[in-house]
Amino acid sequence: MEVHLVRPHPALSAWVAMGVHLSFDTPGTHLVPCHFPALVEGGLTVVLEGRFFVKDPSGALVPLPAGFVSCARAVPLTLYRTPRLCLAGLRLQPTATVALLQSSPLSLPHQLANASDVFGDSWARLVACMKEESIPERRLASLLAFAHDRLAEDVHRQRAHRAALLQRVALRGAAPQDAVGLSVRQFERVFAGTFGVTPKLFQRVARVEGLLRDALATGTTDAGLALRHGYYDQSHMARDLRTLAGASLSKLIETTRQRDTENWALAVGTWRDGSCPSHHVAFFLSSAVQRS
Numbered sequence: 001m002e003v004h005l006v007r008p009h010p011a012l013s014a015w016v017a018m019g020v021h022l023s024f025d026t027p028g029t030h031l032v033p034c035h036f037p038a039l040v041e042g043g044l045t046v047v048l049e050g051r052f053f054v055k056d057p058s059g060a061l062v063p064l065p066a067g068f069v070s071c072a073r074a075v076p077l078t079l080y081r082t083p084r085l086c087l088a089g090l091r092l093q094p095t096a097t098v099a100l101l102q103s104s105p106l107s108l109p110h111q112l113a114n115a116s117d118v119f120g121d122s123w124a125r126l127v128a129c130m131k132e133e134s135i136p137e138r139r140l141a142s143l144l145a146f147a148h149d150r151l152a153e154d155v156h157r158q159r160a161h162r163a164a165l166l167q168r169v170a171l172r173g174a175a176p177q178d179a180v181g182l183s184v185r186q187f188e189r190v191f192a193g194t195f196g197v198t199p200k201l202f203q204r205v206a207r208v209e210g211l212l213r214d215a216l217a218t219g220t221t222d223a224g225l226a227l228r229h230g231y232y233d234q235s236h237m238a239r240d241l242r243t244l245a246g247a248s249l250s251k252l253i254e255t256t257r258q259r260d261t262e263n264w265a266l267a268v269g270t271w272r273d274g275s276c277p278s279h280h281v282a283f284f285l286s287s288a289v290q291r292s
């Protein structure tokens with residue numbers, strides 16, 4: 001697995017956490033499982049070579065579109081990739097995902113939207129441009145510029161602002177009436193329609209997501225980690241991890257340190273310098289952002 005991580009320009013950092021370019025070349029012909037924990041963070045992904053699949057309720061494998069927007073999700077998800085696969089993607093802050101989407105995530109299967117349906121012809125032009133380029137950082141620069149131009153539009157900025165107020169309430173930074181002028185019940189209904197999960201689940205997933213990033217970055221697994229993230233004790237933390245990440249903390253840490261791990265999606269963005277198999281970190285400086 002080859003990994004390139006690109007930090008966004010400060011003008012985008014409120015919306016985009018990281019740009020990621022990944023290449024897999026796994027021996028064999030069988031599909032490879034990829035485990036994704038529940039996340040409040042979203043993503044914008046372009047599969048440049050290979051394919052992802054997901055199982056439908058009958059157990060049959062269904063191909064995902066080559067480009068997709070992923071939203072906040074309150075359950076773990078397993079996708080299956082072809083042995084050879086190359087993708088470029090952005091880790092999106094929850095408010096950025098909401099700003100980019102045209103409809104409620106509640107209507108999306110697996111909380112995934114086809115990017116072609118969301119962005120239309122501009123998406124096809126972007127993908128064609130990215131496929132003509134071979135340098136990972138330049139591919140990511142194109143994707144970041146696309147996201148910047150989209151989020152700079154007033155309609156998307158307004159959606160992001162509204163989502164930020166809702167998120168602040170869900171994370172107990174403000175009362176619904178004060179922040180968005182809604183009663184508690186109204187707020188819960190509007191929040192679920194906006195983010196695709198209830199406020200309580202969003203808060204719970206956000207806590208697990210923060211805990212996982214802390215644990216993977218520091219290697220800490222003791223009771224102090226649980227207390228630092230608001231758990232009563234380690235057993236309370238362990239129950240949430242199994243429900244929302246699908247495994248124990250020790251197993252997750254162990255597998256994310258392995259090459260071509262099935263939990264690579266969890267590890268991306270938490271590696272410290274020199275701890276991932278192969279990566280390059282750079283800052284995105286496109287003319288589009290510099291003009292803003």
